[in-house]
Amino acid sequence: MMDIGTLRAAALPPRLLATWHAYVQAIDDGLRRKALDLASGLLDELDAGPVADRERFAGWLTVTLFDRSEGWIGQFGGGMTPGPTGYRRSLDWALSTHPLVSRAVIPYVLAACEAEPRGRPVRWLYQCLLGQAWRLPPPDRERLEEAQARLCGPGADLGALLVLAGEHDPDARRWAVELELVGSAVMRVEHPVHGSSHAQEPI
Numbered sequence: 001m002m003d004i005g006t007l008r009a010a011a012l013p014p015r016l017l018a019t020w021h022a023y024v025q026a027i028d029d030g031l032r033r034k035a036l037d038l039a040s041g042l043l044d045e046l047d048a049g050p051v052a053d054r055e056r057f058a059g060w061l062t063v064t065l066f067d068r069s070e071g072w073i074g075q076f077g078g079g080m081t082p083g084p085t086g087y088r089r090s091l092d093w094a095l096s097t098h099p100l101v102s103r104a105v106i107p108y109v110l111a112a113c114e115a116e117p118r119g120r121p122v123r124w125l126y127q128c129l130l131g132q133a134w135r136l137p138p139p140d141r142e143r144l145e146e147a148q149a150r151l152c153g154p155g156a157d158l159g160a161l162l163v164l165a166g167e168h169d170p171d172a173r174r175w176a177v178e179l180e181l182v183g184s185a186v187m188r189v190e191h192p193v194h195g196s197s198h199a200q201e202p203i
């Protein structure tokens with residue numbers, strides 16, 4: 001489960017950290033509308049600034065969401081849990097609100113698959129098409145499905161993405177074996193890639 005310290009250390013320029021911290025706090029307080037407005041405003045600021053800042057944040061967000069959190073497959077972190085001041089939602093959910101996924105994560109994953117059509121980027125595409133993918137608006141899902149068809153051929157099932165990714169990604173390889181043996185896979189990353197170009201630098 002994601003902790004607030006990890007979230008507050010987002011790869012953002014200093015001028016935007018206050019907005020991001022307010023966003024994380026709104027998530028922690030259960031203020032969904034305020035959180036969505038803050039996320040959209042943050043992305044507007046990134047779009048108006050240097051491309052490198054936007055790419056660095058999108059890379060951090062993608063790696064943190066898919067390799068370090070439970071906020072995607074876990075359906076917004078598994079819902080509300082009791083806490084000292086009432087029921088709260090897991091902070092993992094902060095990584096997967098729609099503005100962040102639609103405007104940062106999906107473009108980053110698609111660009112990563114173009115640059116490196118194997119290994120971890122392809123696993124990310126698989127993850128995009130699972131979990132909360134049903135929440136995505138049709139244009140977002142269509143872009144992901146088109147990328148799947150380009151990589152694996154028209155009509156290929158999602159398992160084909162795991163097979164392709166598994167040639168260079170140990171987690172995808174393990175998931176593919178589990179999927180073939182028992183019909184489902186435990187979506188847990190056990191082999192984070194430290195120092196990867198995708199984790200540190202824009203595409």
